Amino acid sequence: MFSTATILGGGNTPCGLTWQSFRLGDLFEKVSARFLGKGDKFKATSKSITDTHNIPLVYCKKGNNGIMYWGKKGDFETYNNIISIIYNGVIATGLTYAHRDEVGILAESYFIKFKNGNPNFLCNLFIKTAIEKVLYTKYSRDNLATWANKVENELIFLPTNQHGKIDFHFMRTLINALMKQTIQGVVQYSSAKIQATKEIISQETPVQKDSLF
Template identity: 45%
Template sequence: MAHPRSKASGNEGGLKEFRIGELFEKLQLGMTKKNFNKTEDVSKERNQIFNLPLVNAKHGNNGIMYYGKDSNFESAEMTIDIVNDGAIATGDVYPQPQRTGVLYNAYLIKLKKQASITKKSLFYLASAIQKSIKMKYGYDNKAGWEKVKNEKIFLPTTIDGKIDFTYMDNYIDNIDNLQYDKIEDFLSTNGLSNSELNNIEFKTIKNIYKTKSAKFKCGTIFDIYSPPKRYNANSISFKGKYPYIARISGNNGIKGYTTQNEKFLCKQNTIAFGQDTATMYFQSKPYFTGDKIKVMELRNHELTENIALFLKASMKKSFSSFSWGVTSFEENVLKDVDIWVPVTSTGKIDFEFMNSFISAQKKLIAEKVVRWLKQQQINDNILEIERNLPKDVLPMVAENGCKS
């Protein structure tokens, strides 16, 4: 699928260092309702009543976990959300182009002097800030504004030294186009270009509510143990061959690549479990790791990506009731946690069901992605037509619409 390629503006002035607090101000947004009741005044689902996105200590979903009533929260648009306090989310930075309010454990910042800014530039700026602060802050070192405002970011500038917002817009355009191609390549490589379910996958989805499940201890499904050797991430070089798995969010837990003594590699096709964050990452290749990581090796069956995805979802559901902290996920506690898994008619764990269920889910999601890509191509074609229309024609098109 072809996509128009945007050309960067040239970034004639090169990159320039800016202090975050020099460019941005923290917005003082609060609740307007005096007696706030979380049960009654926010919702995890957006609807006509609860229609205002609220930022808090949320990792993923663009930092939004709850929605509030417009009348109960002060709000602003074209802002950047910084999570200042969260077990995993501390230092996460999200662009918030829509009108947004603040719940807790996060705050919104906004450019001081820029009269108007595009969504694309907002995305660029949020990314630059996250790159600057994410690895510096954590659960024990909160990303409060008094510290963050003194951090530095690098931004493109024009030849006269001003911030080059045009370059940012074009840069994000190029990223978008590259992502389209990567998505298409991923779908093709993984056999997902054709998202039609096979007979087994179709039957699995059709009979999902008839499937039997049973409760098993984690320690009966997995062998759970410490890595052969723990490597301190601050004491090793990251210009090597094997992945180093840490208790980080995203990138499948890979902090970098290192070369160490191969006899201390953790086995491939295992799950690396972060004890104090409950992060779980399936590793298809041998890896090194550090402190507070447990290796989970499936018993009596090969752990494939699909089976790992299913078991991870089940474990996350069981762990959701745990409080954060190292003691919550000590090895003996971890082994004793109950998780629900599908079983055969003889009561054995049904790994084939797990595999076909996840395979079906991948295809169903891929189908939505393909539809989205096709819509993007239509949108790109429309934009290309509009670019080539004479300027005096556009108002007539907008007023009269396209007639067949």
């Protein structure tokens, strides 16, 4: 089994895959992610999810899919199954996230989507890794990862099929297998911890309390 970190370097892999470089601007387009509410958009958000503020918003955050704030439904332009890129942040510039559920943009980031069709979430997980591999090491607060004339011209490597087309089937298969492998590993780890705890408990000598009678 190969991890995405192992196989995203381009060329051919030991399993016989063919890889090609693709210009991001040929595959993707930047889409609108406007604030639709009234007043200051930052004041219209919450730092935690509530009954009213339940739309996740991407900001310049490392981890948690870039989500730092929550907005009201209807206040922000939102998408499902979309990729976001953080263009400005102390440690977050160039980070790329794949979002399955409804999400919006607060600031310092933007959404991109495929021009022709929309691959499923598993494919976007694969592709976001390929994009981030290129962007995160190159861009910074001194060299923002903006789309026009910069990120749109970057090249990423993706697997291709015998017809020279992007192999979405391979992406889905690989990510699905890696997710199952991760889940299996968590289950095995949890089982090992439970067993170790049971063994420790079984080795404990019960403390006899003095009788009060």
